[in-house]
Amino acid sequence: MIELALQHTLADLDIDIRFSSAARCLALFGDSGAGKTTILNAIAGLLRPRQARIVLDGQVLVDTASSIDMPSAAREVGYVFQDGRLFPHLSVHANLLYANHARQRKATQFERLVDLLELAPLLQRRPHTLSGGERQRVAIGRALMSEPRILLLDEPLTGLHREARVQVLDHLRRLKHALRVATVLVSHQADEVIALADEVIRVHAGTLTAQLDMAKFQSRGD
Amino acid sequence: MFALSADEWQALVLSLRVAMLSVIISMPFALALAWLLSRRRFPGRLLVEALMFLPLTLPPVVTGYALLVLFGRHGWIGEWLAQFGIVFAFRWSGAVLAAAVMGFPLLVLSIRAAFDSVDRRLEHAAETLGASAWRRFVTIVLPLSTRGIIVGSVLAFARAFGEFGATITFVSSIPGETRTLPIAIYELMSLPGGESGVQRLTVVALIVALAATIGAAILGGSLWGRRRDD
Numbered sequence: 001m002i003e004l005a006l007q008h009t010l011a012d013l014d015i016d017i018r019f020s021s022a023a024r025c026l027a028l029f030g031d032s033g034a035g036k037t038t039i040l041n042a043i044a045g046l047l048r049p050r051q052a053r054i055v056l057d058g059q060v061l062v063d064t065a066s067s068i069d070m071p072s073a074a075r076e077v078g079y080v081f082q083d084g085r086l087f088p089h090l091s092v093h094a095n096l097l098y099a100n101h102a103r104q105r106k107a108t109q110f111e112r113l114v115d116l117l118e119l120a121p122l123l124q125r126r127p128h129t130l131s132g133g134e135r136q137r138v139a140i141g142r143a144l145m146s147e148p149r150i151l152l153l154d155e156p157l158t159g160l161h162r163e164a165r166v167q168v169l170d171h172l173r174r175l176k177h178a179l180r181v182a183t184v185l186v187s188h189q190a191d192e193v194i195a196l197a198d199e200v201i202r203v204h205a206g207t208l209t210a211q212l213d214m215a216k217f218q219s220r221g222d
Numbered sequence: 223m224f225a226l227s228a229d230e231w232q233a234l235v236l237s238l239r240v241a242m243l244s245v246i247i248s249m250p251f252a253l254a255l256a257w258l259l260s261r262r263r264f265p266g267r268l269l270v271e272a273l274m275f276l277p278l279t280l281p282p283v284v285t286g287y288a289l290l291v292l293f294g295r296h297g298w299i300g301e302w303l304a305q306f307g308i309v310f311a312f313r314w315s316g317a318v319l320a321a322a323v324m325g326f327p328l329l330v331l332s333i334r335a336a337f338d339s340v341d342r343r344l345e346h347a348a349e350t351l352g353a354s355a356w357r358r359f360v361t362i363v364l365p366l367s368t369r370g371i372i373v374g375s376v377l378a379f380a381r382a383f384g385e386f387g388a389t390i391t392f393v394s395s396i397p398g399e400t401r402t403l404p405i406a407i408y409e410l411m412s413l414p415g416g417e418s419g420v421q422r423l424t425v426v427a428l429i430v431a432l433a434a435t436i437g438a439a440i441l442g443g444s445l446w447g448r449r450r451d452d
Contacts, residue, residue, distance in 0.1 A: 044350050045349075045350075046346050046349070046350070072346075072349045072350055073349050073350075073351075073352045073353060073354060074352070075350075076352070077350055078350070079347065079350040081343070081347060083343075085343055085344055085346075085347040087344060087347075087348070087361075087362060088344075088366070089365045089366055098348065098351055098353070098361070099351040099352055142351070143350075143351075146351055146352060
């Protein structure tokens with residue numbers, strides 16, 4: 001369950017949005033520049049919002065009115081960035097095990113993710129030798145290795161060619177059913193949202209324009 | 223014949239030791255200051271930068287005199303340190319201090335440029351994975367700055383190896399203790415018949431400088447080659 005109220009000013013956008021959702025996979029859907037990534041950054045603690053209150057499963061992550069601002073490192077989020085952001089000097093194996101305490105996790109978690117994301121042949125490789133799709137699969141695995149309370153996916157398929165896009169989407173769908181991690185997906189592609197989300201929030205110019213279940217989202221022809 | 227005399231060997235070995243130690247000792251301070259200048263905004267930042275640049279902008283003799291005033295036997299800090307048996311004036315440790323001060327700005331400048339060039343977004347990614355500021359520094363910033371650290375170390379080493387003005391002012395020229403290679407060359411120049419010694423030590427200085435620079439280029443270059451961004 002996530003409750004979010006955010007007011008923040010970017011150079012060319014005023015964000016003023018408020019929603020709550022218990023969906024396992026919530027999609028923030030809207031055009032580029034609508035403020036969707038800023039919302040993810042606020043959840044992850046990567047920006048200092050002007051005014052915000054974000055509560056995840058009853059725990060306050062940030063509440064500017066009460067001067068609560070949990071450090072990003074303590075929020076236990078798994079963030080998959082649009083550009084992957086793998087650590088270029090580390091092997092895929094080391095990237096996967098980077099998360100705090102990841103090494104202490106059961107080996108089965110590592111093996112399970114490697115298996116689900118088909119990463120075994122990539123483990124000894126460096127990020128610059130990977131294709132775009134492979135990079136995103138590693139980034140997803142790295143975020144999940146920390147067993148996060150919430151997975152944040154920022155346009156995870158953008159920039160991938162058609163085949164890689166289908167592959168990664170398929171992996172995400174499999175993970176959704178296998179791991180049951182609460183997820184917030186940012187996307188401007190309706191097919192991604194339909195494939196993964198349980199509920200959709202339409203974002204336009206920094207504001208919420210609609211909160212829809214999947215039936216309504218699809219019936220609207222978005 | 224190109225054979226160094228015992229005195230010349232002594233000066234060479236002392237210079238190498240002083241230059242290496244000066245880089246090693248100043249490295250933690252340089253890393254800390256470079257990180258501060260690269261990652262933090264704080265009041266007095268400009269003043270800190272100006273002070274850091276002083277050894278580059280001041281005449282070396284003035285820096286040597288300042289070291290004497292501060293760290294001499296009766297200096298502001300030197301007198302206090304002497305209670306604990308730490309003495310710099312007219313000791314080889316003083317030559318290390320002078321060399322470290324003179325090379326420090328070059329070390330900080332290179333490391334800071336390297337820190338600046340590390341993609342901050344990678345640090346954000348590490349942060350979301352639970353890494354503390356220290357862990358992010360050690361596992362992300364430092365390894366991705368290796369080349370800049372090597373280049374800075376070589377520049378500081380070269381500056382320290384060639385240091386003359388501040389050293390002779392602060393610790394004078396004591397054979398086997400503070401008479402480094404540049405000081406030995408200077409003294410040989412004023413001795414009748416010292417010309418061949420000057421030539422030998424000049425060639426040695428040239429070899430050391432070239433070896434350090436080429437070594438750094440090879441090491442830095444290979445690291446750079448491996449470190450292509452994703």
